[in-house]
Amino acid sequence: MPTLIVIAGPTASGKTDLSLTLAKALNAEILSADARQFYRSMDVGTAKPTAKQLSEVPHHFIDILDPSEEYSAGQFERDGIDFLSTYFKSKEVCLLVGGSGMYINAITEGFDDLPKSTPAVRAMLSDLYREKGLAHMQNLLEKADPAYFKQVDLNNVQRVQRALEAIEMTGIPFSQLRTNSSQKRAFRIEKILIQPPREMLYKRINDRVDDMLKKGLMDEVKSLYHLKNQNALKTVGYQELFDFMDGKCSLDDAIDKIKQHSRNYAKRQITWFKKQREYRVFETNEFDPVIRHLEERLNV
Numbered sequence: 001m002p003t004l005i006v007i008a009g010p011t012a013s014g015k016t017d018l019s020l021t022l023a024k025a026l027n028a029e030i031l032s033a034d035a036r037q038f039y040r041s042m043d044v045g046t047a048k049p050t051a052k053q054l055s056e057v058p059h060h061f062i063d064i065l066d067p068s069e070e071y072s073a074g075q076f077e078r079d080g081i082d083f084l085s086t087y088f089k090s091k092e093v094c095l096l097v098g099g100s101g102m103y104i105n106a107i108t109e110g111f112d113d114l115p116k117s118t119p120a121v122r123a124m125l126s127d128l129y130r131e132k133g134l135a136h137m138q139n140l141l142e143k144a145d146p147a148y149f150k151q152v153d154l155n156n157v158q159r160v161q162r163a164l165e166a167i168e169m170t171g172i173p174f175s176q177l178r179t180n181s182s183q184k185r186a187f188r189i190e191k192i193l194i195q196p197p198r199e200m201l202y203k204r205i206n207d208r209v210d211d212m213l214k215k216g217l218m219d220e221v222k223s224l225y226h227l228k229n230q231n232a233l234k235t236v237g238y239q240e241l242f243d244f245m246d247g248k249c250s251l252d253d254a255i256d257k258i259k260q261h262s263r264n265y266a267k268r269q270i271t272w273f274k275k276q277r278e279y280r281v282f283e284t285n286e287f288d289p290v291i292r293h294l295e296e297r298l299n300v
Helices: 015-026 051-056 073-087 101-108 119-132 134-144 157-170 198-214 217-223 239-245 251-274 287-298
Strands: 003-008 029-032 093-098 188-194 279-282
Touching: 003 015, 003 101, 015 029, 015 051, 015 093, 015 287, 029 073, 073 101, 093 101, 101 251, 119 134, 119 157, 134 157, 188 287, 198 217, 198 251, 217 239, 239 251, 279 287
Parallel strands: 003 093, 003 188, 029 093, 188 279
Antiparallel strands: none
16 A cells, blocks of 8 residues: 655754655655645745755645645645545655644545635635734634634634634534544555754754845845735744834844744644644654664565
């Protein structure tokens, strides 16, 4: 049976280097499950693989969208499963790599068939977010669906808005629309979680932010300023520098906030993955222990 190997973990945990090594060793290609890397022109701020890395191993679902386009985990499930059904006709192993837990689950477990929002409802809620902010959206969700309010990543604007859209469309709490039933997949799934010690991870995050700035993050943000209200850009590394450009904070404060918010995001990712099933956890991103584990699991 063909095998999908999931390489998951918080930001800056070392997933990219590990996945490249594994892909070469297993003659596999990489399917990205990093929702931010779907978008073109968002290269430095999302820590996309370099041009050299992309040339070494074929990657899929990177640079497939413009920042102005909307794309949901449900759409990713449909597109990703279609891709894998063709891919596994000629390949035995594929790597699903990323830190976006919901997008990983979209491929490994699937989603309920939730109602599709209308442009009018989406625009109404987007306008509400711009006018009154995230805290107001969180309050609306808490009143409309206390159960889902306790489960969702409340700092994820897209996820909060998606739930409110479904509630607006149906009048039913989002938690009741989700059955959480796993879909049967036509491939075997092996899950690897890279989770370095917290102190090491936070240092890597801080160093990565400094490296991004050296590689031209500020220029990238300037080139995307006209799109700053798009959902794709309401994310760490961009919003803080947009605030700097708008005169809301100093550059040093913006950089400190990027580091802080990135660490907060990593903490939320760790919390998410702790609740997930069937991951083999490695506290290091060294290659050999992971390769030995997979060789045993795959009998290669």
